[in-house]
Amino acid sequence: MSPTQPVQAGSNRSEVLLEASDLARHFDVSKPWLNRVLERTDKLTLKAVDGVSFTIRRGETLALVGESGCGKSTVARLIVGLYGLTRGRLVFDGQEISDLARRSGRRSAAIRQRFQMIFQDPYASLNPLWRVGTIIGEPLRFFRPEMSSVDRRRRVGELLEQVGMSAADANRYPHEFSGGQRQRISIARALANEPEFMVCDEPTSALDVSVQAQILNLMKDLQQEYGLTYLFISHDMAVVKHMADRIAVMYLGRIAEIAPSDQLFATPHHPYSRMLLAAVPSLEGEGRERTVIQGEVPNPVHPPSGCAFHPRCHHANERCKAEVPALIARSDGSEVACHAVEEGRLD
Amino acid sequence: MSQQPKPSESAAVAAPIAPKRPSRLRTFLDSDIVYSWQRQPVVILATLVTLTMFAGALFAPWIAPQNPFDPRQLELIDAFTPPLTTSDFTGNFYLLGSDSQGRDVFSAILYGSRISLLVGFAAVLFALALGTALGLMAGFRGGWRDALIMRIADVQLTFPSILMALLIFGVIRGFLPRSMHAEVAIIVLIIAIGLSDWVQYARAVRGATMVEKGKEYVQAARVIGLPDHRILFQHILPNVLRPVLVIGTIGLALAIIAEATLSFLGVGMPATQPSLGTLIRVGQDYMFSGEWWILLFPGVALLLLALSVNLLGDWLRDVLNPKLR
Amino acid sequence: MSSTPSSAEPGAVEQAPDDRNAAAASHPPDGGREPVLCVRHLRVEFPTRHATLVALDDVSFDIAPGEVLGVVGESGAGKSMTGNAVIRLLEPPGHIAGGEVRLAGRRIDDLAEEDFVPLRGRHIGMIFQDPLTSLNPLFSIGDQLVETIRAHLPMNEKQARERALALLREVGIPAPETRLDSYPHQFSGGMRQRVVIALALAAEPELIIADEPTTALDVSVQAQILALLKRVCAERGAAVMLVTHDMGVIAETADRVAVMYAGRLIEIGPVNEVIRRPQHPYSEGLMASIPGLAERRERLYQIEGAMPRLAAIPAGCAFNPRCPHAAERCRTERPELLPAGAGQAACWLHDPENPVARREAPQDTQEATR
Structure with a gap:
């Protein structure tokens, strides 16, 4: 799976790199206390992520797809410790990291330097007052304080060249670069500490298609060269198909279906996966009308009962309205959370 | 990355041999700020007035014919000399006339604006430091700290700031022995004006902090695991400071006026160490008895100073932050 | 104009007539069909203090009645600028520096501002990426529709309200009678964009300029909105200029496509x-x-x-x-x-x-x- 993985001293080279079980993150979205009292409203909880489990194997790319509000970005932030877990457990390479959000500074440095994150907005992800060299060197200054500034500068130059820029760019400021170049700088910063695992939150959705192609190619090249493992988050099915080995489809804070990429695109099981695939506009289709799907994603603060997808689903019955379906593994390697599929009403 | 062809994207922007960078002065002279400045006569005028008055205040001891704070230099016999008059008794020339003590009004204005500016700057710095610290804490930590700080700010905002300054001034003076009042008047004044003025800085900083905190470069620093204080001081503070400094420029004009108001009301600088406000208070007694210059010239000086500083601040805000317009 | 064909089966008119592609491809279109919009050698300049930037350079195209012209390009290519130049919403100091724009044969780029304003809404409808910028949050959507209709068409309050209802029904707002008095924030993103489409169609304009109309929406909703846009414009024979960066959207909505690069x-x-x-x-x-x-x-x-x-x-x-x-x-x-x-x-x-x-x-x- 990982041909050129540089062996980390003392690391346990298990097949599974990250295991997430029953992740949940709830946000308190109630109005201030005084308004609640005056308007006689209750506390409101947004269950952004509610019981998500998956594993990521070393060297693979797992994609999370879904529409806005499905919780895919929250999952990313839970994994890297930007948010604390409301419930659930995260194990990274055999080490429990569930409480990572509460650990900062040196105490968590050993684990934190093994993964990194790439963000969506290339205009907000670089400190506008810092030179590019300082930005890329920041993780090095923190994780390797013993490194001399000359070595650090050399390393920053290497990193810039690795992402297709020139070492001289280190002296410039972020505003001098285009969106695509800034995303390259972000990637260089993420690579600084030779991480094994990268969480990529919609890394190309703010970019133009031709620049997207450059960035996606770069990410694939880097994955091959360093044996990186990616958690790739996107709403774009075509991009996901291009990048992912396995895909998890999320809907309103839960996983609807996880399947190997080819499997999902050939035979999606969950009605929502089918809908998502049918909704993708196609360049190839000879003026093909997209299947028009009724309805929109409901407000996640008030999700529907039972299976959250049931109001939009043609196969929903009484059980779907009452009971939350669990992810059940199927013989073809996919896992599906759907009563209809489980009962054989739908295959 | 052997198969990765070097994108000409970076080459197009960063030529292989970097062109010689223009000097800092050239870059500055070519900037939008200078360009905007050159095209606004009002702003140019305001700059000139401000600079002149700053210079006059700074070099007062070398410019002023007499030290108005030193009773030994005052010629009582020259009292109420009209402007542009040479005294028949001492032969001193009084450009802007003299007051009841024989104090040269021109010198008094120079020394007075010195005190006004000193109090103004110090009060703004104090308010800015306090407001920034509290705003950063409220915006960054949130929760009960945020609620507490912002509620205090809300309450304080319900009082006019001059009333607030009066109140603080009175309270502080109450704790000090009477003999110290004149000596520490200036410090008490700075604290009173600063305390009455921190709210706007705290609010601006809090808002900006919450925006910056949510930005992805801060999250990237978090993912690395940088401790909070490093994120706060290296990333957030420098990025929220610019709007605050602009508010500070406008705040300077307000602080100068606040000082003048307090002194005018008789709770600021004593008559032995007159600021512009004190001079106006003293001068108003003679407004109807014919000695108009004692009131008029300090009044015009205060007006020019406050107006030009305010114009500069407004202009700076527009140039640096076009979105506010 | 008096009654909208709201009873028409959705989908019945959805397939574009096949001859349109052939006719539209020839350029300029044959004399029989006068284009709704005719842009010739359009040039937009932004004078800055260092140089005059040419944001649009010699852009010419036509849109025939009932035709959807997709305008694609990457950011900075000038695709939105083209739409904004046609409806004269260029941010100063940008201005049209050459060429001409004709709407149904009438030259509109040299009109005085006060003569141009009535064209917006009446003859040119606009749909933007963010529905919230087109809707006033302080008025109910019923009021906004009625106001727009009455501004452009000779109708009394009651007729205008009837028409507003019909429009909402046509753009697929469920139970429009009950939603007429709702405010924009009470609608979901997709529903809001439907309201914006209704608003753009209110005065039966000949030309609709849609600037990234589905970019802010989820894919499933995107398909609904595009199908709707295509249907209602085809029914009315309105020409559409669809500005987007998304080739997929173009592929399934447009009849012809114009690709832009560097203005x-x-x-x-x-x-x-x-x-x-x-x-x-x-x-x-x-x-x-x-x-x-x-x-x-x-x-x-x-x-x-x-x-x-x-x-x-x-x-x-x-x-x-x-x-x-x-x-x-x-x-x-x-x-x-x-x-x-x-x-x-x-x-x-x-x-x-x-x-x-x-x-x-x-x-x-x-x-x-x-």
Whole structure:
């Protein structure tokens, strides 16, 4: 799976790199206390992520797809410790990291330097007052304080060249670069500490298609060269198909279906996966009308009962309205959370 | 990355041999700020007035014919000399006339604006430091700290700031022995004006902090695991400071006026160490008895100073932050 | 005008008449059908203190009645600028510096501002990316519709309200009677965009300019909105200028497509032709760089470099520094739109007299994609 993985001293080279079980993150979205009292409203909880489990194997790319509000970005932030877990457990390479959000500074440095994150907005992800060299060197200054500034500068130059820029760019400021170049700088910063695992939150959705192609190619090249493992988050099915080995489809804070990429695109099981695939506009289709799907994603603060997808689903019955379906593994390697599929009403 | 062809994207922007960078002065002279400045006569005028008055205040001891704070230099016999008059008794020339003590009004204005500016700057710095610290804490930590700080700010905002300054001034003076009042008047004044003025800085900083905190470069620093204080001081503070400094420029004009108001009301600088406000208070007694210059010239000086500083601040805000317009 | 054909079966009118593609491809359209919008040599300049930036340079196209013209390009290509120039919503100091715009034969680019204002809404409807910018949060959508209708059509309050209801029903708002008094924030994103479409259609304009109308929406809702837009415009014979960066949206909605690059129109033609057999090397690269659902490639085709900034547009063809076929002529002489395939492309490869030689592309190009 990982041909050129540089062996980390003392690391346990298990097949599974990250295991997430029953992740949940709830946000308190109630109005201030005084308004609640005056308007006689209750506390409101947004269950952004509610019981998500998956594993990521070393060297693979797992994609999370879904529409806005499905919780895919929250999952990313839970994994890297930007948010604390409301419930659930995260194990990274055999080490429990569930409480990572509460650990900062040196105490968590050993684990934190093994993964990194790439963000969506290339205009907000670089400190506008810092030179590019300082930005890329920041993780090095923190994780390797013993490194001399000359070595650090050399390393920053290497990193810039690795992402297709020139070492001289280190002296410039972020505003001098285009969106695509800034995303390259972000990637260089993420690579600084030779991480094994990268969480990529919609890394190309703010970019133009031709620049997207450059960035996606770069990410694939880097994955091959360093044996990186990616958690790739996107709403774009075509991009996901291009990048992912396995895909998890999320809907309103839960996983609807996880399947190997080819499997999902050939035979999606969950009605929502089918809908998502049918909704993708196609360049190839000879003026093909997209299947028009009724309805929109409901407000996640008030999700529907039972299976959250049931109001939009043609196969929903009484059980779907009452009971939350669990992810059940199927013989073809996919896992599906759907009563209809489980009962054989739908295959 | 052997198969990765070097994108000409970076080459197009960063030529292989970097062109010689223009000097800092050239870059500055070519900037939008200078360009905007050159095209606004009002702003140019305001700059000139401000600079002149700053210079006059700074070099007062070398410019002023007499030290108005030193009773030994005052010629009582020259009292109420009209402007542009040479005294028949001492032969001193009084450009802007003299007051009841024989104090040269021109010198008094120079020394007075010195005190006004000193109090103004110090009060703004104090308010800015306090407001920034509290705003950063409220915006960054949130929760009960945020609620507490912002509620205090809300309450304080319900009082006019001059009333607030009066109140603080009175309270502080109450704790000090009477003999110290004149000596520490200036410090008490700075604290009173600063305390009455921190709210706007705290609010601006809090808002900006919450925006910056949510930005992805801060999250990237978090993912690395940088401790909070490093994120706060290296990333957030420098990025929220610019709007605050602009508010500070406008705040300077307000602080100068606040000082003048307090002194005018008789709770600021004593008559032995007159600021512009004190001079106006003293001068108003003679407004109807014919000695108009004692009131008029300090009044015009205060007006020019406050107006030009305010114009500069407004202009700076527009140039640096076009979105506010 | 009096009654809207709201009873028409949705979908019944959805398939575009086949002859349209053929007619639209010929340029200019045959004399029988006068174009709704006719843009000729449009030039938009932004004077700055260092230089005058040319944001649109010699842009010409037509839109026939009932036709959807897709305008695509990457950010900075000038696609939104084109729409804004037509409706005169250019941000100062930007201004039209040359060329002409005709709406139904009448020249509109030289109208005084007060003569132009009544055109917006009445003759040109607008749909923007963010529905919230088109809707006033302080008024119910019923009030906004009634106000728009009465501003443009001679109707009393009651008639206008009837029409507002009919419009809402037509754009697929469920139970419109109950939603008429709701405020914009009470609608979901997709429903809001439906309201904006109703608002744009209120005065039966001949031309609709839709600037990234579905970019802020989820894919499932996107499909609904595009189908709706296409249906209602076809029913009314309104011409649509659909500005978007998303080729997928163009592919399923537009009849013809205009590809823009660095403020210039570089290719225009029937949508299937441009997507399947792009004639300009930039369009070729653009199509090949889009990941597809049908096949999986190890690498995507990538056009090296980035679009030039307006301040530094290269001489000759603006694409020449990135073009695999660029020859000496491309660096000095700017190509006009030349007949190419079923449409036109601004590229010397298609010069009938003396074409520039096509070089075999070293990488997997369009051959590998399809």
